[in-house]
């Protein structure tokens with residue numbers, strides 16, 4: 376018996392990944408601060424089970440406790456998708472100290488603490504697959520997204536250094552780097568952009584984003600979940616330390 380651990384799995388890309396792994400027969404532990412959506416998701420019926428555990432990734436103790444509970448209930452973790460993340464848009468001159476701290480605590484420290492808690496168990500098995508949630512901002516800058524971009528650049532570097540250190544333990548580490556995906560997180564982003572550039576016209580803001588991508592549209596969460604699944608499986612056995620763009624051609628330009 377083994378399990379898949381997914382942080383930030385209550386909504387968005389994380390929830391799509393939870394459904395993908397559970398539909399393939401894996402038992403999935405969802406670790407998130409969003410209890411309502413997480414518990415609703417856990418009621419869905421798939422080939423594998425879904426169990427919700429409340430956890431705040433920005434607290435080293437909290438995430439360790441939740442991971443240990445998941446392992447006790449579902450068995451050792453074969454796969455981790457460290458996906459939890461937040462975005463708070465602001466120009467440099469309007470940055471709030473609280474937002475700077477929160478974004479770094481969740482997106483960067485959270486990824487480190489999550490990997491630490493899960494890899495501690497994987498080390499005992501001498502095997503494991505870790506997928507980190509990067510972003511197109513591992514490669515490109517974006518307006519109003521200074522601190523978020525900095526954390527995703529850091530997650531890209533984290534992926535590489537972790538892959539070097541954990542290879543000897545039989546653990547692979549890769550990152551997915553999506554461009555814009557329709558999720559609750561981007562709802563907030565596009566409200567900000569609509570107000571700033573499109574007189575509050577949300578539809579126009581989304582259309583401008585789609586037009587910027589060579590593929591002509593933004594992504595659905597399931598299109599990212601499929602790549603996460605591939606990176607976690609033996610079919611990608613020679614991949615580690617890779618930053619995989621899933622971006623409709625954004626960074627090919």
Ligand SMILES: NC(=O)c1ccc[n+]([C@@H]2O[C@H](COP(=O)([O-])OP(=O)(O)OC[C@H]3O[C@@H](n4cnc5c(N)ncnc54)[C@H](O)[C@@H]3O)[C@@H](O)[C@H]2O)c1
Nearest residue numbers: 383385386387388407408409431432459460555556558560
């Ligand atoms: N949507 C996009 O366009 C896009 C693009 C590239 C990367 N990403 C990344 O994908 C990941 C998922 O984002 P999403 O777009 O699905 O948004 P989302 O808001 O639907 O998902 C984020 C999840 O993380 C959870 N979360 C937030 N803070 C947490 C904490 N402290 N502890 C535990 N869980 C916490 C939220 O409750 C939520 O369930 C994020 O890391 C985000 O940066 C998103």
